[in-house]
Amino acid sequence: MITIKDIAKAANVSEGTVDRVIHNRIGVSKKTEAKVKKVLERHNFKVNPVASALALKKKHQISVLIPEHDDSDLFWKSPYLGVLKAAEDVKNFGVQVSSFKFNQSDPISYLKAFKALLETKPTAVIMVPNFSNETKQIINRLEALNIPYLFLNIDIEGFNNMGYVGQDSCTAGYIAGKLLHFNNLQPCEFLIIQSSHDITKNNAISNRVKGFKDYFFKNEINSTPKTLKIEDINNVLETKEIINLYLQTHPEIKGVFVPSSRIYKVVDCIDNNRLQDLKLIGFDNTPQNTECLLNDSVSFLISQKPFDQGYKSVRLLTDYLMQNKMPKHKIYLPIDILIKENVKYNGRDEFISDKNNTVK
Structure with missing residues (x-):
């Protein structure tokens, strides 16, 4: 039919x-x-x-709990725009979508946004689980109210979420290891650079690191990736000193893996004479990262299709609410490998307007 x-x-x-x-x-x-x-x-x-x-009589409210974005961290703009596009597509089916943003460094902001979200009396919730203890509080409340919820981008085990929409982070990290190794076949070492923010608050980051290390272990490659942890990657002077000193004392390092959307910050901190001898790989085609790819500072970016994550989450919940169609528990999106020559064909966020969405 x-x-x-x-x-x-x-x-x-x-x-x-x-x-x-x-x-x-x-x-x-x-x-x-x-x-x-x-x-x-x-x-x-x-x-x-x-x-x-x-369909016209039945009304549903999908409420979205998502990190805010700014000029220094544009990643979350893409899934937000995906939510906007889906909201436009489903509103004539009697489905209202509202977004509530929080500061991903502030657990109080997280809980405050959730409190505002509850005032919409949601039929279902899409959420980015960010802080462990606060996430438990939020989920306990949702389950007490019998509100179904879906995880977006970050997958945390041990909860009764209807599903997860995002990247297979372990596989993405494994691919990053393979790319760096193939690009540096001569004997060398590889460095993982992480910020404390990413280490403590993002399960996707730790899974990418695990996948990256698994590549070298499973293929019996005589190289154990080293890890450099940066306390505050936004402190440029301190970060620059730490990274360059480490690279100076470890000249065998020829590949650098940044398992987050912050690789452009790392590029800005590496001295130009050292940058020329390194192959770098990171995540997400934010404008800053794309610029690094285009000027050859970065060799590869791995895209987790953040726009599609936001869009698909709303559509999946709409299908559930309208047709009682239960989504798969894990909805993994394609993993795109971006290089200088194809990156301009990957993004589509610029075609989406956010002026008509309800945002708190």
Whole structure:
């Protein structure tokens, strides 16, 4: 049986646009309306009046708990924009999506945002679990209220979340190890640079590091990656001194792995004469990281498709609420390897506007 999703794909429009045309709502241009109606006629599409009435009557609230972004850390902008795009696509199905942002360095901000989220009386919640103790408090509250919840980007075991949408972090780290090794086949050593913030608060980071080390162990490569932990990577002068001193005393290091979206900060701290002799790999095509890739400071970036993470999370919960369709417990997105020549084809966030979303 032909579905609205099939019609939308055939007409190259959103499902929300098809729904507006079917129910004669405003907001669709004459040209687009004619194109959609032509596809509807070609497939002899008939509206189920009972299902349509139920869908219009039933209202759902999906509330999203997500870290805020700023110019120094743009990663979270992408999943947020994915949420916005999905919110636009599902609103005509009677689903309202609201986002609540928190400071990922401040547990009080995390709990405050959750408190505001609860005031929306959510039917379901998408959350980025950030602080262990506070996450337990939040989940205890959600479960007491019988509100289903989905983890986005960061996967934490031991909870009853409906599912997880994000990257297979161990595999991504394994791929990073393979790339660096293939790019440095002569005998050499590899360095993992982590900030204390990432070590203590992000389970994805630790899994990437595990995967990176597993590559060398499982393939019996005579190299044990070293780890350099930076207390405050935003302290440029101190970080620069620490990194360059370490590289000076360990000249055998030819590859550097930064298991987060902060590789551009590491690049800024490495002396140019040393940077030329190193192969660097990091995560996420933020503007700063992309610039490092384009100017050859970084050899590879691994993309975890953050926009798609946000978008898919909303669509999965919408399917659950509207059709009682239970998502898989682990929804892993493709792992993209970005190089200088293909990075410009990977992003699509710039086409999305955030002006119409409800944000707290």
